[in-house]
Amino acid sequence: MTIGAIMFYGGIALFAAALIGMIIANAVLSAKGKKLKELMKDRYGE
Amino acid sequence: MIKKGDVINGTYRIEDQIGAGGGGTVYKAYHLRLEKYVVVKRINDAWVGLMDSRKEADIIKNLKHQYLPQAYDFLRMEDGIYTVMDFVPGASLDKYIKSGYRFTQQQVLYWAKQITEALIYLHGLKPPIIHSDIKPANIMIDLEGNVCLIDFNVSMTSTPDSSISATSRGYAAPEQYLNITPINQPEPGKAYHPRFQFDMDTALDQRSDIYSLGATLYHLMTGQRPPKLPETQLPPIPADLPDFDEALINIVNKMTHYDPRERYQTAQEVYDDLCNIKRLDKRYRSHKRAKLVVNVVFPIIMVGAVVLGTAGFMQMRKEGDSAFDDKIAYADTLISNKDYENARRTYEEAIGMKPDRIEAYSGMLMVYSSQYDYDKVIEYGTTALAQHNFEAAGNSDKQIAQFEYILGDAYFAEENYDKAVEHYKKAVEFDQSNPEYYRDFAIALSRSAYVDSAEEMLQKATAMGLENASIALAKAEIDFAKGNYTEAAEGFKKAAQTSSDSALIQRAYLYLCRAYDRMGDNDGVIDTISKNVSVFTNDNVRIANIICAEAYLKKAETANETQRRQYAQQSIEYYKRVKDAGGASEQTLFNLVTAYQYVDDNQNAQAILNELVKDYPNDPDVYARLAILEADKQAKLSQTLRNYDNFKKYYEKAEKLDQHNRVSGTSSTYIKTMEQLMERLKKNNWIKE
Known part of the structure; x- marks a missing residue:
C-alpha cells in the first residue's frame, strides 16, 4: 500500500469514524440534555 | 402617639x-x-x-x-x-x-x-x-x-x-x-x-x-x-x-x-x-461545553480527514502517474530493443492503469509501426480514437498530436494519402510548434495533389525553422507532384546529401528512385539503390530491394533475349531477398514469377504460384497466373505433347472467382491476358468450345 493510499483510505476511515462518533455523541448529549432541561426547570423554574 | x-x-x-x-x-x-x-x-x-x-x-x-x-x-x-x-x-x-x-x-x-x-x-x-x-x-x-x-x-x-x-x-x-x-x-x-x-x-x-x-x-x-x-x-x-x-x-x-x-x-x-x-449552573455549562466540543472537535476532525483524504488522493494520482510514466518509459526501451511482444504487453498494462492516457496508445501504435504492420496501426489507432475522448480526458495537445502523427504515418506508408492528410492535419492543429509535422503534412498534401496547400504548409514549416534537408525533401515532393521530376530528383538528392538524419536520408533516396522511375530511368534507380545499399535499415531494406528488382524487371521487359535473362536473373536475386526476409506481397511474388518465366524457370514459378494458391485461395489473379504459366509451359512443348486441360481448369476457376469484377469491369490485366490466351487457343483449336 502506497503512502497516498494510506492517506486516502485513512482519511475516509477517519471521516467515517468522526461522523459516527459525532452522531453517537450528539445522541448521548441530546438525551442528557433533555434530562438536564427537566432538572433546570425543576431547580430554577421557567 | x-x-x-x-x-x-x-x-x-x-x-x-x-x-x-x-x-x-x-x-x-x-x-x-x-x-x-x-x-x-x-x-x-x-x-x-x-x-x-x-x-x-x-x-x-x-x-x-x-x-x-x-x-x-x-x-x-x-x-x-x-x-x-x-x-x-x-x-x-x-x-x-x-x-x-x-x-x-x-x-x-x-x-x-x-x-x-x-x-x-x-x-x-x-x-x-x-x-x-x-x-x-x-x-x-x-x-x-x-x-x-x-x-x-x-x-x-x-x-x-x-x-x-x-x-x-x-x-x-x-x-x-x-x-x-x-x-x-x-x-x-x-x-x-x-x-x-x-x-x-x-x-x-x-x-x-x-x-x-x-x-x-x-x-x-x-x-x-x-x-x-x-x-x-x-x-x-x-x-x-x-x-x-x-x-x-x-x-x-x-x-x-x-x-x-x-x-x-x-x-x-x-x-x-x-x-x-x-x-x-456548572452542570449546564458542562453540558454546553461538551456540546461545543462535540460540534467543534468532531467537525474539525472531519475537515482534517477530508484534507487528509484529498491529499492522499492527490498523492495516489501522483504515485499512479509516476508508475504509469515508468511503465511507458520501460516499454519505450523495449521497443528500442525490438522486444515488441513485451513492449506491447507493457503498454497494455499501462492502458489498464490509466485507460484515458494517450501515451500508452501511442506506444501501441509504435509497436505495430516498428513491425511495419501499418494495417494494425490504423485499425488500433482508429478504434482507440472511436472509444476514447483523449482531449476531454486531459491529455496534452502535444501527446494527441504525436498520436495523430503516427497514425498519419501509417496511412502514408499504406499510400492512403487522403487519410494521411487528415491525421497530419490534426497533428499540426494540436501541436503547431513541430516543423516535422508540417513537413510530412506538406508531403502528404502533395501526394494527394493539393499542391497549393502543400506549398503553404512548407512555408509555415520553413518559417518555424525546419532544417534545410527537410525543406529540400518536401519541396522535391511538391515538384514531383507538379510533374517536375528532374527538379524533384535534384531536390531528393540534395536532401539525402545534406541531411544527418538517417531516416530522412533513406526517405530521400527511396523518393529519388521514385522520381527516376517516373522518368523511365531504371539505371538511375539501380544505381541509387546499389550505391547506398548500406544506408537502408529496417523495412527500407525490403522496399529498396523491391524497387531495385522492379527496375531490373522493367529493363528485362525491353531488353533483347540475352540481356533479358541477365536482367531477369538480377531481378530474381533482389526479389528472393525480399521473399526470404518474409516481406513479399502478392504483387512482389507475381513479379518474381514473371522474372522466373523470363529465365524459363517454370518450376520455381509454379512453386511460387502454388504457395500463392494456399495464401490466396479466392484470388482470381492467382489462377489467371497459373493458367498463363500453364499455357507458356505447353507452348514450349512439341505440338503432339501439348495438353491444355490444366490451363482450362485454371481458366474456369479464375473466371468463376472473377465474376464480380467482370460485372463491374474491373478485371485485372492477368485475367484479360488469360482470356486473350483462351481466345487464341480456341481459335487454333487447342481447346474446343
Whole structure:
C-alpha cells in the first residue's frame, strides 16, 4: 500500500469514524440534555 | 402617639400598627370614602426636617410598578408626615421566616427576580430612588404569591443632599455604617433595640440596595439572619448549602460582597443573571461545553480527514502517474530493443492503469509501426480514437498530436494519402510548434495533389525553422507532384546529401528512385539503390530491394533475349531477398514469377504460384497466373505433347472467382491476358468450345 493510499483510505476511515462518533455523541448529549432541561426547570423554574 | 380608631385627615381610620422601621411606623387603616384598606406610614420625626414635602409628594404619587404599592396620598399634619399606600393582603417574608418556613430555590429565585425588577424601576427613575431598607419585613407576599416591596423611603433619592438613610442592621450595606448614631431612645420597660442614623460621606447608590436584597436572600436561603454589621462581616454562603444550587449561591455572594466595587453594579445585572441562572449552573455549562466540543472537535476532525483524504488522493494520482510514466518509459526501451511482444504487453498494462492516457496508445501504435504492420496501426489507432475522448480526458495537445502523427504515418506508408492528410492535419492543429509535422503534412498534401496547400504548409514549416534537408525533401515532393521530376530528383538528392538524419536520408533516396522511375530511368534507380545499399535499415531494406528488382524487371521487359535473362536473373536475386526476409506481397511474388518465366524457370514459378494458391485461395489473379504459366509451359512443348486441360481448369476457376469484377469491369490485366490466351487457343483449336 502506497503512502497516498494510506492517506486516502485513512482519511475516509477517519471521516467515517468522526461522523459516527459525532452522531453517537450528539445522541448521548441530546438525551442528557433533555434530562438536564427537566432538572433546570425543576431547580430554577421557567 | 397614634392609636387604633384615630382618623387621620378625616379620611384614614387607623386599624392596627403593622410594622415599624428606620423610616417610620406603618399602620393598617381604612379609607372611609373609598371603603378599602390602605397602609398609612408615619415618617420618622428625625427625617421630617430633611424632607422637601412637595417634591416627595410628587415623587411618591408618580410611582407605579407591579411590585410596588400604589401611593395615594402624602399628608403633612401637625403631628407628622404621612404617606398613604395600597394595603397588600398577605404576609411579609419576615413572618414566613419567623414561622420556620423553609423556602425552596424556585421561590427564592422567583421573588428575587420580582424585587430586582422593582429595583430596576426605582433606580431608573430621575432622580433614582434608593430603597435603602430592603429586608424580609419589607417584602410582602400577596395572596397570589407575588412580592410587593413596601416601606421604601422616598427621601432616599440619590441626590447630593440625601445623605441620611434609615436602615436595619444586618441587611444594610457596609458602606452605610459610617458614623452611625442611634436614632431612638430606650423606652422604660421595653428591651432597647437601637436604630441607627447613618451619615454618609458619599451618597448611597443602587449597590446598597443590591447588598440588602442579597442579605435578604441570604436569610431566606440559610435560615440565619445576617450578622449585624459593622461588627461582623457577612460570610459567603457555602457552596454546599443544601437545597440550593451553586449558581444562585454565587449570585447572592456577589450581591453581598463587602466591597461595593465587587458587587453587581446595577439591578439590571442582577436581573440578567437571575434570568439566565441556568447558564451559570456548572452542570449546564458542562453540558454546553461538551456540546461545543462535540460540534467543534468532531467537525474539525472531519475537515482534517477530508484534507487528509484529498491529499492522499492527490498523492495516489501522483504515485499512479509516476508508475504509469515508468511503465511507458520501460516499454519505450523495449521497443528500442525490438522486444515488441513485451513492449506491447507493457503498454497494455499501462492502458489498464490509466485507460484515458494517450501515451500508452501511442506506444501501441509504435509497436505495430516498428513491425511495419501499418494495417494494425490504423485499425488500433482508429478504434482507440472511436472509444476514447483523449482531449476531454486531459491529455496534452502535444501527446494527441504525436498520436495523430503516427497514425498519419501509417496511412502514408499504406499510400492512403487522403487519410494521411487528415491525421497530419490534426497533428499540426494540436501541436503547431513541430516543423516535422508540417513537413510530412506538406508531403502528404502533395501526394494527394493539393499542391497549393502543400506549398503553404512548407512555408509555415520553413518559417518555424525546419532544417534545410527537410525543406529540400518536401519541396522535391511538391515538384514531383507538379510533374517536375528532374527538379524533384535534384531536390531528393540534395536532401539525402545534406541531411544527418538517417531516416530522412533513406526517405530521400527511396523518393529519388521514385522520381527516376517516373522518368523511365531504371539505371538511375539501380544505381541509387546499389550505391547506398548500406544506408537502408529496417523495412527500407525490403522496399529498396523491391524497387531495385522492379527496375531490373522493367529493363528485362525491353531488353533483347540475352540481356533479358541477365536482367531477369538480377531481378530474381533482389526479389528472393525480399521473399526470404518474409516481406513479399502478392504483387512482389507475381513479379518474381514473371522474372522466373523470363529465365524459363517454370518450376520455381509454379512453386511460387502454388504457395500463392494456399495464401490466396479466392484470388482470381492467382489462377489467371497459373493458367498463363500453364499455357507458356505447353507452348514450349512439341505440338503432339501439348495438353491444355490444366490451363482450362485454371481458366474456369479464375473466371468463376472473377465474376464480380467482370460485372463491374474491373478485371485485372492477368485475367484479360488469360482470356486473350483462351481466345487464341480456341481459335487454333487447342481447346474446343
